[in-house]
Amino acid sequence: MGPSAMQRRCWTFHGRVQGVGFRYTTLRLAGRFRVTGSVRNLPAGTVELVAQGESDELSRFLAGHIERVDEHTLTVVPGETGFAILR
Secondary structure (H helix, E strand, C coil): CCCCCEEEEEEEEECCCCCCCHHHHHHHHHCCCCCEEEEEECCCCCEEEEEEEEHHHHHHHHCCCCCEEEEEEECCCCCCCCEEECC
């Protein structure tokens, strides 16, 4: 079986996710996986995570205990490198 398809996904996290180190924890966690993308606080008190990688790797990266997650599939950005916190 070959590698899973490359995907770019967007999640919006709800609950106690701002002011608790969520973005920095996500940044450190991203370093353990073959993913690129960004994470940022949104005005509504939610956090947006955009990540790109193979489908299976994205699923493993997201695994955790989150109150609620909204997910959207996005267009892959060719040549993207690294992972960042956006302001």
